[in-house]
Amino acid sequence: MKNTDVLIVGAGFAGAVSARVLADAGKKVVILEKRNHIGGNAYDWIDENDVMRHEYGPHIFHTSSEKAVQFLSRFTGWYDYEHRVLGCIEDQLVPIPFNLTSIEKLFDAQKADHLKDVLIRTYGMEKKVPILELRKSEDPEIRELAEYIFEHVFKYYTMKQWGYTAEEIDPAVTGRVPVLVSYDDRYFQDTFQKMPDQGYTAMFEKMLDHENIQVCLNTEAMDHLRVDAEQGCVYVDGEKFDGIVIFTGLVDQLLGYTNGDLPYRSLEFDVQSKAGQYQPVTTVNYPTPAEVNPYTRITEYKNMMKDAPKEKTTIAVEYPYKYNRTGEKGNVPYYPVFTDDSKAMYAAYVEKLKAVPNIYLLGRLAEYKYYNMDQITDAALAFAEKLLEK
Numbered sequence: 001m002k003n004t005d006v007l008i009v010g011a012g013f014a015g016a017v018s019a020r021v022l023a024d025a026g027k028k029v030v031i032l033e034k035r036n037h038i039g040g041n042a043y044d045w046i047d048e049n050d051v052m053r054h055e056y057g058p059h060i061f062h063t064s065s066e067k068a069v070q071f072l073s074r075f076t077g078w079y080d081y082e083h084r085v086l087g088c089i090e091d092q093l094v095p096i097p098f099n100l101t102s103i104e105k106l107f108d109a110q111k112a113d114h115l116k117d118v119l120i121r122t123y124g125m126e127k128k129v130p131i132l133e134l135r136k137s138e139d140p141e142i143r144e145l146a147e148y149i150f151e152h153v154f155k156y157y158t159m160k161q162w163g164y165t166a167e168e169i170d171p172a173v174t175g176r177v178p179v180l181v182s183y184d185d186r187y188f189q190d191t192f193q194k195m196p197d198q199g200y201t202a203m204f205e206k207m208l209d210h211e212n213i214q215v216c217l218n219t220e221a222m223d224h225l226r227v228d229a230e231q232g233c234v235y236v237d238g239e240k241f242d243g244i245v246i247f248t249g250l251v252d253q254l255l256g257y258t259n260g261d262l263p264y265r266s267l268e269f270d271v272q273s274k275a276g277q278y279q280p281v282t283t284v285n286y287p288t289p290a291e292v293n294p295y296t297r298i299t300e301y302k303n304m305m306k307d308a309p310k311e312k313t314t315i316a317v318e319y320p321y322k323y324n325r326t327g328e329k330g331n332v333p334y335y336p337v338f339t340d341d342s343k344a345m346y347a348a349y350v351e352k353l354k355a356v357p358n359i360y361l362l363g364r365l366a367e368y369k370y371y372n373m374d375q376i377t378d379a380a381l382a383f384a385e386k387l388l389e390k
């Protein structure tokens, strides 16, 4: 470990993609991963129902980045999969993101025609409009519709998911799920929507299968790594380490929580076996008040599979929690919670680390930002290529 060129903390997309690029260029790489598996949050496995289960929530690959597809296709084939989500609204299942079909299902024919007309005239077909923008419209009819959508799609879902109201949270969060002036009921509109044909874990196995890469599972990095920000150096097992450290874990943990704990949202999955088919699509959202449904969504994993088993199925009922690293529940950090305070705390940690020139922060935890899998693939490729230029 001490004699390697590059030490990487974390075997998710950030760690594995950069490891492979550096290994291909002849660098010796050691990856420390605290879990008992590779793949980070994209880890999947075949469960007792022959269902490909996504351990940390459903992961759908979608991108318009040719570079990410080209790189990942070295390690996997793909099959077509277009994700569709329904929302349980007024006891009906309607398309999410909320679109023209959702309007048809929820309003009487005359009103629906009128509302669709107003939206198309104002924004044009195939447009995505963030809910916060709709609510600010000058047109009272659009504002009325926006209030309905806000109440039935966003308000309670956001409160359950984030523990904050939609107004309190960064607009980028609600903006990610816009209202669609369209009949396209796919959740994503990217040009490439496919799943790895043997699953994500198999793809990671191939990516990390390289003579220059050594993966140490069940290895908490902080049992080996110590950062001395004042001296500007890193120690590995007590000895000064002059190689490169790529850290994809929690930056507050790396610095001993000296500026406080960065807030995250966590999740718990109540996984259940059922017979046959449970629901018509992979994900059904429950944007209802917590008193009605305390969970946010239910995922039926086999609906993402190419050859799904018929008789049995596995579902996961998803409950959001406030992240608590020592708690019995909610102890996995899933989503950064962006507030002015958390952004300032993160910036203070980054400032401190600037004194340590051989540590690099990469990935959704270390950079305290939301990355999709294609985005972190692109970011890790760009990062590793730049590192090799130095």
Ligand SMILES: Cc1cc2nc3c(=O)[nH]c(=O)nc-3n(C[C@H](O)[C@H](O)[C@H](O)COP(=O)(O)OP(=O)(O)OC[C@H]3O[C@@H](n4cnc5c(N)ncnc54)[C@H](O)[C@@H]3O)c2cc1C
Binding pocket: 009, 010, 011, 012, 013, 014, 015, 032, 033, 034, 035, 039, 040, 041, 042, 056, 057, 058, 059, 060, 061, 062, 219, 220, 221, 222, 248, 249, 250, 253, 334, 335, 362, 363, 364, 365, 371, 372, 373, 374, 376
């Ligand atoms: C519920 C959920 C659903 C998602 N769905 C999608 C989707 O449908 N499509 C999509 O494109 N993206 C999705 N994402 C985003 C996707 O998970 C991320 O893009 C991806 O996981 C980022 O990879 P990463 O390597 O940065 O982080 P991670 O996958 O979290 O990997 C970090 C790794 O570092 C390890 N680690 C951390 N600290 C330490 C330590 N101290 N010592 C040793 N190891 C450590 C962790 O165990 C983990 O394995 C989803 C995310 C969530 C939370």
